[in-house]
Amino acid sequence: MLSSKQIPGVASHPECDTYAWFSQRAWVEIDLAALSYNVRQVAGYLSPCTKLMAVVKADAYGHGAVTVAQTALQSGASWLGVATVPEGIQLREAGIKAPILILGATHTPEQIQAIAQWQMQPTLCSPKQALIFADTLAAIKCDSPVPVHIKLDTGMSRLGTNWQQAGEFVQLVKRLPHLALASIYSHLATADSPDPAIMKAQHRRFQEAIAHIKGLGIELPCLHLANSAATLADSSLHYDIVRVGLAVYGLYPSTHLQNTIKLQPVLQLKARVTQVKTIAAGTGVSYGHRFIAPRELRLAVVGIGYADGVPRHLSNKMQVLIRGQRVPQIGTITMDQLMVDVTAIPDLQEGEIVTLLGEQGKEQITADDWAKELNTISWEILCGFKHRLPRVAVM
Ligand SMILES: *Cc1c(COP(=O)(O)O)cnc(C)c1O
Numbered sequence: 001m002l003s004s005k006q007i008p009g010v011a012s013h014p015e016c017d018t019y020a021w022f023s024q025r026a027w028v029e030i031d032l033a034a035l036s037y038n039v040r041q042v043a044g045y046l047s048p049c050t051k052l053m054a055v056v057k058a059d060a061y062g063h064g065a066v067t068v069a070q071t072a073l074q075s076g077a078s079w080l081g082v083a084t085v086p087e088g089i090q091l092r093e094a095g096i097k098a099p100i101l102i103l104g105a106t107h108t109p110e111q112i113q114a115i116a117q118w119q120m121q122p123t124l125c126s127p128k129q130a131l132i133f134a135d136t137l138a139a140i141k142c143d144s145p146v147p148v149h150i151k152l153d154t155g156m157s158r159l160g161t162n163w164q165q166a167g168e169f170v171q172l173v174k175r176l177p178h179l180a181l182a183s184i185y186s187h188l189a190t191a192d193s194p195d196p197a198i199m200k201a202q203h204r205r206f207q208e209a210i211a212h213i214k215g216l217g218i219e220l221p222c223l224h225l226a227n228s229a230a231t232l233a234d235s236s237l238h239y240d241i242v243r244v245g246l247a248v249y250g251l252y253p254s255t256h257l258q259n260t261i262k263l264q265p266v267l268q269l270k271a272r273v274t275q276v277k278t279i280a281a282g283t284g285v286s287y288g289h290r291f292i293a294p295r296e297l298r299l300a301v302v303g304i305g306y307a308d309g310v311p312r313h314l315s316n317k318m319q320v321l322i323r324g325q326r327v328p329q330i331g332t333i334t335m336d337q338l339m340v341d342v343t344a345i346p347d348l349q350e351g352e353i354v355t356l357l358g359e360q361g362k363e364q365i366t367a368d369d370w371a372k373e374l375n376t377i378s379w380e381i382l383c384g385f386k387h388r389l390p391r392v393a394v395m
Contacts (some may be wrong), residue, residue, distance in 0.1 A: 018244030024357065025303030026271035028385050029358070030063050030393045034264035036075040038250050041261045042231065043076035050238045052222075053079035055245035057087060057103060060211045061382040063249060063267055064391040066094040072248060073098050081243050085111045088120040102147055103243075105129070105159055112136040121182055123149045127172050130179065137178035147182035148173060154205040155198065156189040163225055166209035167216055174218060183222040183241070184210070184300075191229035191237075193252040203237060229253035232260040236243055251367060251378045267382060268358025269389075271304035273322070273350050276342065285339055291316055298343045302354045305336040309385035310356065321356050324361030 043052050054077040060068035069080050070092050078094070082088045085105045091100060102118045106112065112133055115122050124130050130148070137146060150173060153160035161169045163186070173181050187208050190198040206225055214220060222240040228247040230237040250265040252258050279299050285291040293299075302320070306312040315333045319326045320340055331339050342348045357365055367378040374381075 010227070024272070024390065025274065025312050026269075026308055026389055028062070028389045028391050029268040029270055030067065030391055031264070031266050031268070032071050032393050032395050034250055035063075035068060035071050035248065038248050038263050038266065039072050039077055041263060042244055042247055045231070045261050046238055046242060047235070049240070051079055051241045052077045053081050053101065053241050053243045053262060054248050055103070055227075055243050056080040056091070057081060057083035057123040057245070058383045059087075061245060061249050061379065062385045063382070064393070066096070067391070067393050068248075069096055069098075069110075070094075079241060085114050085120070089114060089118055092118045092120070092299070099147075101243075107132055107137075109136050113140055116142045116146055120150060123151045123159065123185075124148045124173065124179075125151045126161055127169055130169070130173050130176060134176040134178050142178055145180040145257075146176055149183045149185055150181065152184065152186045152206065152209055154186040154188075154202040154209070154350065155185045156202075158187065160186065163205045163209040164197045167212050170213050170218055172214065178319050181221045184213070184220075185224045188225065188227060188237075191227055191233060192257070194254070194256045196233070199233070199237075207298045227259060229254075229276060237267035246379060249382060251382075265358070267367070267385075269304075269310075269356040269385065270358065271302045271356065272353045272356045273300045273342075273348060273354060274303045275301040276302075276348055276350055284331075286315075286334060288332055291331040291339075296345060297341050298348070299330070300340050300342040300354075302338050302340060302347060303336065304354075304356065305334050305338055305387075307335045307386060308389050310338065311370070311374055311381075311384070314370065317373055318356075318370070319365065321358070321360040321363050321365060322348065322352065322354050324363060326363055326365075 054072035056065045056069050059065045080098050080100045081103050082100060085106060088100045088102055100122055102122050105125050106122050151160035152163045152166050154163045173179055188199050188202050224239050224241040226237040226242040227242045231242040242363055247263055250263045277299055278292050279297060281293055281295045283293045303319055304310055310333055312333045318329045323345055325344060328339050328341050329338055357367060367381040370381050371378045
């Protein structure tokens, strides 16, 4: 029997409760053992000097930030990365004490005050932002210095100061009161590509900037550069911290990195059969009748739809798992429901479980399968599950 650890709002694990399916028509299941395994796998891949930051932005890529952060910290991660101030506050309110780096930009007095109050660590992207921080912290009479992380743009062209201006930027931050330089970091644009040329060019720029800073007589703080892909691709990119998101959730950033460490997908998407019926040959199914039954078939209605995050673009293109068998989805996916052809399972009962993403027996459907069909990336699939779906943690 599954042991289940409940996330607020869920009475019990849906598979353990006969009546749960009236309320739990669909849910996201989070396998904490797989999460812990992945964190240990990644941590074991690093030298003992490199720390692991679990990136838990966007509600831990849709997995539930607090539960993921707690499990990751128990399994070998020592830092947490979030995108925004509210994401960091959510972790602190849950009692999490680990250092939290805010990867996004923060500027307003409210954000800066919250960062100081909740002991979070901001990313500084420009000298201007550093000055705003110093002024605001002085104005609110913050007594202990706030650890700050300088972001260099080495070729991503997103946040950060151009690497060639790193020296002046670091000197300014060192001079400003209320700020303590905690790290210098950059982010890679193409670490998931099998061609390492651009990644290596970014690495060289990072090294150049670091050498320049050292040449100014500044003692180097902690340095970091690698996301999941870079962590798996090249240990010379590990430095003092690696910032790992996707791999913690058990997916590979690219197929060419699958031979590095073993990972297990953490998230499964499940729903219930809500009705089963037989339809005659020639019968149209769902909005627009984009599927016409080519023969008499057994149809099951499943209680999940695009408002839960099942992309409507997968209509007539996806499969689901029922009783360990792959069966095709048919007709347009609707807001709250979708239909599948279950002719192969004649005795299927209402209330039975449908796995849309995850494993049943020998069959598996992954976020990568959906991403491929939709011409996108697994990151976007994972972040797409709406909060209408309860997150249920299992061990
Ligand atoms: C999201 C993010 C990461 C994690 O990326 P993954 O590819 O999911 O490992 C690392 N660093 C920064 C700056 C990020 O924004």
